[in-house]
Amino acid sequence: MRYELYYWPSIQGRGEYVRLALEEAGADYVDVARQRGVPAMMRMMEAGSTPPFAPPFLKAGKLVIAQTANILHYLGARHGLAPKAEAGRLWVHQLQLTITDFVVEVHDTHHPLGPSLYYEDQKPEAKKRTREFWHERVPKYLDYFEELVGKSGGAWVTGRKLTYVDLSLFQIVEGLRYAFPRHMKAFEPNIPKLHELHHRISVRPKIAAYLASDRRIPFNEDGIFRHYKALDV
Amino acid sequence: MRYELYYWPSIQGRGEYVRLALEEAGADYVDVARQRGVPAMMRMMEAGSTPPFAPPFLKAGKLVIAQTANILHYLGARHGLAPKAEAGRLWVHQLQLTITDFVVEVHDTHHPLGPSLYYEDQKPEAKKRTREFWHERVPKYLDYFEELVGKSGGAWVTGRKLTYVDLSLFQIVEGLRYAFPRHMKAFEPNIPKLHELHHRISVRPKIAAYLASDRRIPFNEDGIFRHYKALDV
Numbered sequence: 001m002r003y004e005l006y007y008w009p010s011i012q013g014r015g016e017y018v019r020l021a022l023e024e025a026g027a028d029y030v031d032v033a034r035q036r037g038v039p040a041m042m043r044m045m046e047a048g049s050t051p052p053f054a055p056p057f058l059k060a061g062k063l064v065i066a067q068t069a070n071i072l073h074y075l076g077a078r079h080g081l082a083p084k085a086e087a088g089r090l091w092v093h094q095l096q097l098t099i100t101d102f103v104v105e106v107h108d109t110h111h112p113l114g115p116s117l118y119y120e121d122q123k124p125e126a127k128k129r130t131r132e133f134w135h136e137r138v139p140k141y142l143d144y145f146e147e148l149v150g151k152s153g154g155a156w157v158t159g160r161k162l163t164y165v166d167l168s169l170f171q172i173v174e175g176l177r178y179a180f181p182r183h184m185k186a187f188e189p190n191i192p193k194l195h196e197l198h199h200r201i202s203v204r205p206k207i208a209a210y211l212a213s214d215r216r217i218p219f220n221e222d223g224i225f226r227h228y229k230a231l232d233v
Numbered sequence: 234m235r236y237e238l239y240y241w242p243s244i245q246g247r248g249e250y251v252r253l254a255l256e257e258a259g260a261d262y263v264d265v266a267r268q269r270g271v272p273a274m275m276r277m278m279e280a281g282s283t284p285p286f287a288p289p290f291l292k293a294g295k296l297v298i299a300q301t302a303n304i305l306h307y308l309g310a311r312h313g314l315a316p317k318a319e320a321g322r323l324w325v326h327q328l329q330l331t332i333t334d335f336v337v338e339v340h341d342t343h344h345p346l347g348p349s350l351y352y353e354d355q356k357p358e359a360k361k362r363t364r365e366f367w368h369e370r371v372p373k374y375l376d377y378f379e380e381l382v383g384k385s386g387g388a389w390v391t392g393r394k395l396t397y398v399d400l401s402l403f404q405i406v407e408g409l410r411y412a413f414p415r416h417m418k419a420f421e422p423n424i425p426k427l428h429e430l431h432h433r434i435s436v437r438p439k440i441a442a443y444l445a446s447d448r449r450i451p452f453n454e455d456g457i458f459r460h461y462k463a464l465d466v
Binding site: 049050052053062063065066067069070073074087090091093094097098101104105108112113114115116117122125128129132133135136137141144151152 | 282283285286287295296300302303306307320323324326327331334337338341346347348349350355358361362365366368369370374377384385
């Protein structure tokens, strides 16, 4: 089956967690809006009786599945990126939902007054929120995952088998390095296991090939992880 | 099996979506921190190799499941509050995750600069964010669910069978009425189907009994839905 991924064609954003899973799985997929344009995506959003609220969404045969963590939940067990047993599936899904929460907080560093205003209209508030983010929130979330890797008994967050959560943690480290190079340089020594995990993901053959390809959209200031000098002090 | 729900004992918060599902299901459960205190919850958070990042979490036999939508995903199929087939389960979970996103935005109306500062330290920002919330975000989310009920072919958001998503939509309407009575009074005529859905949930025997009991914690200014006069203008 050829999957159809629907997401904004010019950003990594929330779609990137799905792209990384599809690439690591070696799945056959088409990134629809990148190949056929945004109108093809908008038509899908208005069709049928179970429309997604927002991209990303994945067409898998007759199924249309939205919400990043829900898509990964679906793909995980099918492609060996999650345990097959219920307890394990619930656990990795739970971790992915915690990453989802963190991604909202990353987004809110540059959009504390909401997604409908421009960054330029909320710069002072963005500075305040970013300060809290690095003082309180990054340590809370990343120390949690660092500890999990420490006690998992393996190289990955849930043990000796890679899951889609590890791919997402790679993206979190990569994104924080891009958006906040100074903050992250100071913080990263606190999370040596996530540092290593990030490296191990980056050299996996399929991921390395993906990152070097033009399928990987570069980070930019329209996505979730944005580099604004004013916020990285 | 007697479930153990772990959540803050003094607020509805995110735990309330789980409480409503357990009540409607007539499930046997204990609200642990309300009966045995917060330390009992904190001990569970530090135990084992799969600790939750945050409450709420549910102990179901040997399983410990965190993240509200994940808990509902687990409970739904077991208690007739979600379809049993995969496509239906994914669809209601997707809707619940969209509600989860909305709940974050509700929380951010009073905490735009982040959860680690007090509301009193971010009142001007809260006013701005709340304005955007009512102009842009409430219509976007609630119109989406209003349309879904309209085309579901039944009284509920997914059709003729009640799911945990309907219970959560009841809580959203209830919470917005509490936190923003003036805003909601002006907006609610736009969502007649959700208005009716809320009423139908409120008169279901088990829900009505729950709401009248002391198991239902009153809304207050420590939860997600907070009534601040300055924000309801």
